[in-house]
Amino acid sequence: xxxxxxxxxxxxxLYHDGxxxxxxxxxxxxxxxxxxxxxxNYAQYRRIYRMPKGGSMPPREGETxxxxxxxxxxxxxKRMLVTLGFFAYVCVxxxxxxxxxxxxxxxxxxxxxxxxxxxxxx
Ligand SMILES: [Zn+2]
Numbered sequence: 001x002x003x004x005x006x007x008x009x010x011x012x013x014l015y016h017d018g019x020x021x022x023x024x025x026x027x028x029x030x031x032x033x034x035x036x037x038x039x040x041n042y043a044q045y046r047r048i049y050r051m052p053k054g055g056s057m058p059p060r061e062g063e064t065x066x067x068x069x070x071x072x073x074x075x076x077x078k079r080m081l082v083t084l085g086f087f088a089y090v091c092v093x094x095x096x097x098x099x100x101x102x103x104x105x106x107x108x109x110x111x112x113x114x115x116x117x118x119x120x121x122x
Pocket of ligand 1: 004035
């Protein structure tokens with residue numbers, strides 16, 4: 001399959017993103033090899049495509065990036081909440097365990113205190 005310049009430029013985005021089929025890729029690569037004009041266009045395309053935010057990036061890309069950032073922030077927040085919740089749970093259970101332990105230690109172990117008569121042996 002041989003491509004003309006117009007067809008090559010139509011396919012260049014797919015080619016660049018690796019979304020073209022193997023035969024299309026081969027055809028585009030073949031055309032680029034022999035056509036300095038398309039090579040130059042492709043180089044320009046790559047420069048534009050790689051330009052950071054604020055450059056001539058298409059707005060859809062920026063939006064997508066922002067969405068990803070929002071999503072990542074939300075996920076971080078959720079993970080932090082889960083971690084905090086877990087620590088709170090651990091703290092509360094430690095406190096409860098300590099309270100139960102301290103309380104249970106007081107009652108039967110005080111050999112010099114008679115609970116029925118409510119007074120000390122001494
Ligand atoms: Zn060409």
